[in-house]
Amino acid sequence: MRKSRAVMGNLLPFIIAIIFIFPIIWMLFVSLKPQGLGISNPLKWFLPPYTFTNYVHIIADFQVLRWLLNSLFVGIVTTIITLIVTSLAAFAISKINFQYKKFIFIFFLIGLMVPGEATLIPLYQIAQSMHILDSYIGLIVPGIASPLGVIVLKSFFDSVPKEVIESARMDGCSLFRIYYSIVLPLAKPALASIAIFTFIGSWNNFLWPYMITFSDHLYTLPVGIPVFNSNYSQDYILPMTVNAVSSIPLIIAFFFFEKQIVKGISFSGIKG
Amino acid sequence: MKRVFVVLLCSIALFSFSTACSTAGSTSESAKGKITLQYWTLFGGGDAEYMQQIVDKFNKTHPNIHVNNMQLDSTQYYTKLVSGVAAGRSPDVAISHITMMPELENLGILSPVDDIINETKVNVKWDDFNQNILKSSIFNGEHYSLPIDTHPFVMFYNKKYLKEAGLLDASGNPIIGKGPDGFLNFLQQLKEKLPDDVAPFSLSNGGDDPYRLWWALYFQQGAEGIVSKDLQRSALDMDKAIKAAQFIKDLYFKQKFIPRNIADFYQMFQTQKAAITMTGVWATGTWASTKGLDFGAMNIPNIFGKQVTWGDSHNLIFPVQKNPDPKKQKAALEFAKFVEENGQMWAQAGHVPANTTNWDKPDFTKLPYRKEYTKVASTVAFPRQTAEFGGIKDFMMEDLDTIWNGSVSPERAFKKLNNQINDLLKNSILK
Amino acid sequence: MRNKRISGNIKAIPFLLPFFVVYVLFTIWPIIKGLQMSFYDWSIIKKIRFIGLENYAQMLHDPDFWASLWHTTLFVLFSTPTMVILALVLALLANKKSKLQAFYRGAYFLPTILSVSVISYLAIFMLQPYSGFINSFLHLIGIHAEPFWMAGPHLAWVSIVGVTLWWTVGFNMILFLAALQDIPDYMYEAAKIDGATRWQLFWNITLPQLIPVGRIILLLQVLASYKIFAQIMLITNGGPGTSTRPIIQYIYQTGFHKYNLGYAATMSYGLFVILLILSILQLKGQTSQGGES
Numbered sequence: 001m002r003k004s005r006a007v008m009g010n011l012l013p014f015i016i017a018i019i020f021i022f023p024i025i026w027m028l029f030v031s032l033k034p035q036g037l038g039i040s041n042p043l044k045w046f047l048p049p050y051t052f053t054n055y056v057h058i059i060a061d062f063q064v065l066r067w068l069l070n071s072l073f074v075g076i077v078t079t080i081i082t083l084i085v086t087s088l089a090a091f092a093i094s095k096i097n098f099q100y101k102k103f104i105f106i107f108f109l110i111g112l113m114v115p116g117e118a119t120l121i122p123l124y125q126i127a128q129s130m131h132i133l134d135s136y137i138g139l140i141v142p143g144i145a146s147p148l149g150v151i152v153l154k155s156f157f158d159s160v161p162k163e164v165i166e167s168a169r170m171d172g173c174s175l176f177r178i179y180y181s182i183v184l185p186l187a188k189p190a191l192a193s194i195a196i197f198t199f200i201g202s203w204n205n206f207l208w209p210y211m212i213t214f215s216d217h218l219y220t221l222p223v224g225i226p227v228f229n230s231n232y233s234q235d236y237i238l239p240m241t242v243n244a245v246s247s248i249p250l251i252i253a254f255f256f257f258e259k260q261i262v263k264g265i266s267f268s269g270i271k272g
Numbered sequence: 273m274k275r276v277f278v279v280l281l282c283s284i285a286l287f288s289f290s291t292a293c294s295t296a297g298s299t300s301e302s303a304k305g306k307i308t309l310q311y312w313t314l315f316g317g318g319d320a321e322y323m324q325q326i327v328d329k330f331n332k333t334h335p336n337i338h339v340n341n342m343q344l345d346s347t348q349y350y351t352k353l354v355s356g357v358a359a360g361r362s363p364d365v366a367i368s369h370i371t372m373m374p375e376l377e378n379l380g381i382l383s384p385v386d387d388i389i390n391e392t393k394v395n396v397k398w399d400d401f402n403q404n405i406l407k408s409s410i411f412n413g414e415h416y417s418l419p420i421d422t423h424p425f426v427m428f429y430n431k432k433y434l435k436e437a438g439l440l441d442a443s444g445n446p447i448i449g450k451g452p453d454g455f456l457n458f459l460q461q462l463k464e465k466l467p468d469d470v471a472p473f474s475l476s477n478g479g480d481d482p483y484r485l486w487w488a489l490y491f492q493q494g495a496e497g498i499v500s501k502d503l504q505r506s507a508l509d510m511d512k513a514i515k516a517a518q519f520i521k522d523l524y525f526k527q528k529f530i531p532r533n534i535a536d537f538y539q540m541f542q543t544q545k546a547a548i549t550m551t552g553v554w555a556t557g558t559w560a561s562t563k564g565l566d567f568g569a570m571n572i573p574n575i576f577g578k579q580v581t582w583g584d585s586h587n588l589i590f591p592v593q594k595n596p597d598p599k600k601q602k603a604a605l606e607f608a609k610f611v612e613e614n615g616q617m618w619a620q621a622g623h624v625p626a627n628t629t630n631w632d633k634p635d636f637t638k639l640p641y642r643k644e645y646t647k648v649a650s651t652v653a654f655p656r657q658t659a660e661f662g663g664i665k666d667f668m669m670e671d672l673d674t675i676w677n678g679s680v681s682p683e684r685a686f687k688k689l690n691n692q693i694n695d696l697l698k699n700s701i702l703k
Numbered sequence: 704m705r706n707k708r709i710s711g712n713i714k715a716i717p718f719l720l721p722f723f724v725v726y727v728l729f730t731i732w733p734i735i736k737g738l739q740m741s742f743y744d745w746s747i748i749k750k751i752r753f754i755g756l757e758n759y760a761q762m763l764h765d766p767d768f769w770a771s772l773w774h775t776t777l778f779v780l781f782s783t784p785t786m787v788i789l790a791l792v793l794a795l796l797a798n799k800k801s802k803l804q805a806f807y808r809g810a811y812f813l814p815t816i817l818s819v820s821v822i823s824y825l826a827i828f829m830l831q832p833y834s835g836f837i838n839s840f841l842h843l844i845g846i847h848a849e850p851f852w853m854a855g856p857h858l859a860w861v862s863i864v865g866v867t868l869w870w871t872v873g874f875n876m877i878l879f880l881a882a883l884q885d886i887p888d889y890m891y892e893a894a895k896i897d898g899a900t901r902w903q904l905f906w907n908i909t910l911p912q913l914i915p916v917g918r919i920i921l922l923l924q925v926l927a928s929y930k931i932f933a934q935i936m937l938i939t940n941g942g943p944g945t946s947t948r949p950i951i952q953y954i955y956q957t958g959f960h961k962y963n964l965g966y967a968a969t970m971s972y973g974l975f976v977i978l979l980i981l982s983i984l985q986l987k988g989q990t991s992q993g994g995e996s
Contacts, residue, residue, distance in 0.1 A: 013796040014803065017810035020869065023825050024813065026836060030828075042839040071818075085722040092718035098711040104719070111730045113982065117930045117951050118975035119733035121958050121967045122740055126733060133359040145729035150722060175714055204819050206933035207955065214352060214361045216342055225820035226937060230345040231316045235539075236828050243821045250816045258809060265874065266881025347940070351959045358747050379748050379962065477854060478943055533851045535831040663961055674944035679856055699761065701746045701963045 024247070031055070031241040054241040063216060064245050067224035072249075074136065074209075074220060075202040078143040082198045083191055086149030091179045093150070094157035095165060105154070111147040117207070124211055134214045143202050149194045156190040157183055189267050196264040203250075221246045307603045309339045312356075312366040314349040318558040322621040329617070330610050337603045350375075350662060353591070357381050362591040365604040368417065370408050370585040371654065371661050377411050378659035378702045383592045385415040385605075392602035396609065402626045405585050408654060417587035418608045420615065421623035422649040423552045424583035425484045427573065428559065431566045433547040437465040448573050452519060455573050459529045462547050472529045474537045474546030478673040481537070481551050482520055483665075484582040485572070486672055489516035491653035492576035498668075499693065503658045506693035510686055517675050517682040519575070525678060541567075552583075553645050556622030560640070569641040571648045583652030585626065624649045659702045667692045737968045745965030747958070758969035768970055770945065771953035772977075778949065779928040781864050786924050787917065789868060790875030795909075797876065798883045808880070812873035819870075823937035826866045827853070856946040859939050863947060867934060871927075875920050882916040883909070922985050929978055950974055 032050040035057075059065050092098070093105055123142060124133075132138035160183055168178050184191070206222040213219055219227065225246065229239045254261065315323050320343055327341045342363070344352055350372055356362060368376060376382050389396055398406065401419060409417045434440045439447050439461060448458045462472040475481055493512040500507040523529045534540055541549040542562050550572055559567055572581050588608040590601070611618070615625025616635040624645045630636050631646060655661055671689045674680035680688075741759070744752040762768050797807045814822065829836045830852035841848060852862045890908050899907070932951035935941060941948030950970070958967030 009799070010801065013799065013801070013807050016793070016796065017803075017807050020873075021810045021813055023829060023869075024817070026829070027825055042836050042843060045836075085725065088718045089722035092715045096711055096715045096718065098715040104723075108726065111726060113979055114730060114734060115926065115930060115975065115978050117932070118971045118978065119730070119737055121954065121964055121971055122733040122736035123729065124958075125740065125964065126728070126736060128359050131360070134356075134361050141725060142729040145725045147722075147726060147730070175718075179718070200816075204933075206819050207951070211355070211955075211959070214356045214359065221818050222820045222933070225818070225824065227343075227345045229824055230347065231320060231343050239824055240828065243824055247817055247821055250818075251813070254813065254816050255809075258812075262808070262812070262877055262880075265877045354962060355747055355959060379746075381748075531833075533832045533854045535834055666956075666960065670942070670944050673942055674946070677854055677856070677943040679943070679946070701744055701750075701961065701965075 024251075027240050027243050027247070030236050031244040033237050035235070035237050054237060055245065058238070058241050058245055062228065062242075063219070064224065064228065064242055066217060067219045067221045068246055068249065070139075070218065071203060071220040071222075071246075074139045074143075075199045077136075078140050078202045079195050079198045081140070082144045082146070082149055083195060085144060086147075086194065087153050087184060087187070087191065088179070090150045090153035090157055091183060094154045095160075095178070095183070096175065108147040108150055111145075112151065116146075120207060120211070123208075127212060133212045134218060136218070138212050139209055139218070139220070142208065143198070143205070146198075149198070152194060153187060153190055156187050160186055189263070192260060193264040193267040196261055305336065307337045307600055309337060309365060309600065309604055309607060310363040311339050311341050311607070312349075312353060312363040313341060313343055314346040314367055315343060316346060317554075319554050319621050322557065322618060326611055326614055326617050329614070330607055334606070334610075337607065339607055354379055354381060357591050360594045362593050364590070364593075364600050365607060366589055366591055368587050368589045370405065370417075370419065370587055371665075373409060373416060373587065373589070374411070374657045375659045375662050375702065376589070377416060381589075381591050382416045383590050383596075385417065385590065388590060388601050388605055391598055392605055394602060394605045394609065396605075400627050400629050402624075402628055402649070404650065405626050408585070408657065409587055411657075417589045418612055419585050419587045419626035420611055421618060421626050422583055422585045422652065423554055423623045424645065424648045424652050425488055425550060425581045426553055426569050426571060426645070426648060427548060427550045428541065428555065429548045429568050429570070430541070430544060430546070431568055432544075433462070433466060433470065437462050437547075444568065446568070446570065450574075452575050455575050456527065458573075459523075459527065459548075463527075463529060466547060469545065471531045471540070471546045472548065473523065474534060474540040474549040475523075475530050476537045477524065477530075477533045477676050479669065482676055483669050483672050484552075485520055485550055486513075486516050487582040487653070488572055488580060489519060489576055491580045492516075492574065492578045494578055497656050498664060499656055499658050499660075499697070501656070503656060503660075504697060506690050506697070508686060508690050508693065510690070513686045513689075514682045516576070517672065517685070521675055521678075521682065524676065553622035553624070553641075553648075556641060557620050570644065571651065579651050580653045581648060581651055583649065583654070586623070658697075660696055660700055663696050663700075664693055667696070737971055740965050740968035741972055743965045745963075745968070747962040747964055754965075758966050761966065762969055762973055767945065767953060768950075768973070771948050771950045772974075774947060775929060775931060775949040775951070777860070778864065778931050779925055781860070782867060782928050782931075783921065783924050785864065785868060786872055786875060786928075787920055790872050790920065791879050791913070791917070793872065793876040794879035794883055798880060808877075811876050814870050815873040817870070819933045820937060822866065822870045823934050826862065826934075826938055830862055853939050854943055856943060859943065859947050863931075863935055863938060866938065867931070870934070875924065878916055878920055879913060882913050886912045922982070925981065925985070926978065929974075929981075 026045060029046050031054055032052070033045065033054075034049060034051050035054060089108075093101060093108075127133050127138050127142070132141065164182060165178060168182055173182075204222065205220070209220045210223045213223055216224070216227070225242055228242055311327065313320070313323055324341060327339050331338055350368075353363075353366060353368075354376070373382065385396070388394075396418065398415070402422065405419045405422055406415075409415060409419050429446055431440065431444065434446055439458060441447050446458070448454055459472045466472060475485070490509075490512055493509075493515065495509045495512045497507050499505065524532050537546075537549060538551070538555060538558075540546045542559060542565060544565060553569070556569060559565055571579065588611060590604055590608075593600075612625075612627045613629075615627050615630030616633045619625050619630065619636050619639060619642055622641075622645070624642070625631065625636070636642060658664070667689055671680075671685045671692075675682050675685050742753060742755060744750070744754050744757075793811045797804065797811060801807070817825075830838075832838055832849055832851050832854070835852075837852070838849060841850075850858060853859050886909065890912075891904060894904055894908060930951060931949050932955075935947055935949055936952055939947045941952050951974075954967050954970050954974070957970065958964050
């Protein structure tokens with residue numbers, strides 16, 4: 001009884017883990033199959049022959065790599081700018097005395113209540129009148145306007161003791177210097193957490209880039225993959241290769257940075 | 273480790289930025305002498321390949337013009353076209369179905385071709401076109417497009433299976449009795465004689481193709497149309513609509529001639545797992561190049577009285593430009609003429625060229641079935657020219673899908689559709 | 704004093720300005736603009752006509768609006784509890800001491816990093832009838848059923864919830880995991896000395912300690928589930944018929960297929976109000992409960 005329980009206890013997490021990664025493994029195997037192969041026995045997907053020609057074909061003849069780079073570019077730039085502007089604003093609210101501070105903080109809090117999806121239609125009109133549709137700016141800028149980072153960072157900055165700031169002031173440090181060399185380094189875990197959330201949000205953003213891109217060289221992956229598949233899906237193999245090409249860099253990055261990612265996410269839970 | 277990561281990020285950012293700039297650079301470079309045209313298309317599969325061949329040939333023979341063929345997702349195509357024009361990103365030339373042109377015209381997307389002809393002095397011989405199609409591309413007496421084809425809905429059959437079942441006559445045509453019983457009988461005989469893993473009939477369980485079949489059967493009964501003549505109300509003929517839908521629904525559920533929810537019904541016919549299928553003529557090219565598939569094509573059977581089918585027509589349109597450039601307009605019109613005149617290339621996909629001068633070319637006459645197709649093309653029931661057709665079609669397909677999956681009865685589905693059409697025509701933003 | 708304040712204002716401006724500008728332009732202005740648009744017949748080609756409250760009247764009588772709102776709510780009702788409970792179970796499994804602990808954590812989380820389009824097409828190809836992996840696997844092990852995962856209205860929902868679960872549950876798991884690791888060991892030690900069984904340990908120590916983070920996950924999950932759109936659009940496109948169409952898709956279609964931006968903005972406002980009420984209710988529930996304990 002006890003033994004069977006122990007086996008169950010070890011087996012269950014293992015089986016679930018296999019179920020979770022199985023579709024990804026399957027995708028990788030399918031992408032290695034010669035094109036046009038029809039397969040009725042599902043186990044045959046995993047057996048040879050293998051070939052890399054699909055990858056060569058996808059990377060050489062289509063824009064998939066370009067879309068991958070677009071996604072990375074938009075994600076990275078959005079993340080970097082978000083970190084800069086939100087930490088600057090949070091610093092001002094936390095550490096500088098100015099009029100209407102409370103009012104401005106509440107004004108930022110309002111933004112938390114607004115789900116981005118509910119303002120997409122007017123946002124599109126605004127972007128159109130600003131002539132930033134179908135451009136990198138249009139892809140990036142609306143993504144940095146979330147006040148969540150300001151609020152998280154503000155509460156983090158608040159915990160930096162006043163004395164530290166004041167003694168630095170005494171030594172003649174400028175405000176920017178204090179922000180850059182004292183407060184920011186202390187806030188690293190919070191910054192990492194915001195960076196991860198912003199990047200994942202941008203990486204998975206579907207509707208906005210879908211609405212505003214018209215040129216295929218500006219597509220991000222979530223937008224490009226459906227267009228590719230609707231035009232070229234004759235079988236499983238090419239779509240799965242496209243899926244694999246767009247996932248492999250992320251999977252590799254995940255293996256390298258798993259600890260940091262997990263830390264960043266758990267940080268937000270404790271804070272919240 | 274961290275440093276490696278930072279370097280990696282920066283290089284990715286730099287690299288993507290440089291590629292972004294390089295494409296921007298290439299377009300500005302072309303301004304020096306070479307004209308680059310943006311051409312938006314909605315083709316997939318075989319169509320996409322043949323259209324790319326035409327574009328490649330044009331680019332090769334016209335050193336001063338480069339046509340950039342951008343293939344968009346067909347399900348979102350008109351959304352992209354309309355919002356693209358509204359956003360000032362109009363393509364120079366684009367494909368439109370003739371049934372969608374009233375909507376585009378109403379939205380102010382289309383520029384009249386006559387104006388461009390007057391300005392550019394490119395000669396277009398309107399007399400060469402199939403007049404039936406040409407008529408539908410004219411609004412308020414002005415041409416808005418160059419039609420390139422008609423593509424009717426037809427039936428394809430696997431000759432091997434029909435022969436084995438004794439359903440081919442001496443000249444190789446299928447033996448199908450008259451009326452609904454004749455067609456059901458034909459399928460029943462197939463079902464009895466086919467191998468176990470081969471279905472009599474392959475058709476998708478939703479979306480476009482069962483809708484097209486329904487359209488054909490609805491009009492075969494002599495129905496007038498979907499909207500009234502004055503385009504103000506629904507004119508859905510309930511009895512005929514229900515009769516047509518019930519007939520198709522029974523093929524899935526009652527007689528089970530069509531297996532339900534086939535993932536890819538083209539592939540099923542292509543890999544010889546089905547004896548017949550019905551879809552647009554555009555599938556012809558793909559199947560002709562499939563090894564071992566011996567197939568025939570014909571008008572869909574006359575089941576309910578009139579020999580009528582579904583069909584549509586691809587047209588080249590010239591979306592409105594913010595700052596029209598006469599040089600580009602001229603180049604776009606030249607390209608459109610080139611596509612017209614190379615209708616025999618487009619016909620390889622299966623389409624019937626709208627420019628009838630193509631019909632006598634040896635490259636066209638040597639293609640099988642195409643002569644039959646030119647006749648079928650004249651039996652197409654086109655919808656009335658309402659700007660709401662796109663919206664109505666969305667509703668029709670949604671409601672029909674609920675019939676095909678068995679969740680809603682035809683009576684209820686069409687009642688709903690009737691209300692939806694009336695509401696749409698009443699509350700329309702397109703006025 | 705006054706001077707100091709003014710100098711504070713001047714010093715604060717360069718820090719505040721960058722965020723303030725983007726925030727006003729892309730978060731606040733759209734709220735106002737949306738309200739304005741909702742009073743107009745506003746087509747995408749900008750034929751604009753003031754119609755007062757007509758859009759709102761139309762919304763209240765639009766069965767498709769209510770149906771798609773109901774679909775989204777249905778998804779929230781099904782996905783939220785399963786998402787929270789499965790995340791907790793996975794966190795408990797991944798927290799057990801085992802040689803494979805790191806592997807388990809990685810495996811449960813891995814799907815989360817995939818793009819929504821990737822997981823959607825994976826789902827489409829695995830769930831296809833006849834030749835899809837899952838059905839052909841069923842046939843292989845001798846089950847000759849042919850479930851239509853994406854074509855039956857009920858089964859389509861099961862598939863969408865299942866796929867979303869697989870895709871995003873790892874995120875919640877990590878949050879639970881972090882909270883689990885924060886429970887101090889001495890609490891367990893003390894209880895063990897008192898002779899508590901494993902079940903009692905879980906019930907009396909682990910679970911109560913997880914409640915605060917559980918609440919946060921619940922709130923985040925409800926809000927996230929209300930935004931469901933992309934995977935439905937890619938997997939079933941709202942079908943069969945419109946039986947799985949969520950509200951965001953209906954808003955998108957109204958704006959970009961029917962070109963009626965005014966009415967789309969009106970429905971966005973409807974959704975906005977609902978989400979606002981929900982988050983206020985939850986915040987209220989949270990604070991009042993927090994007060995009791």
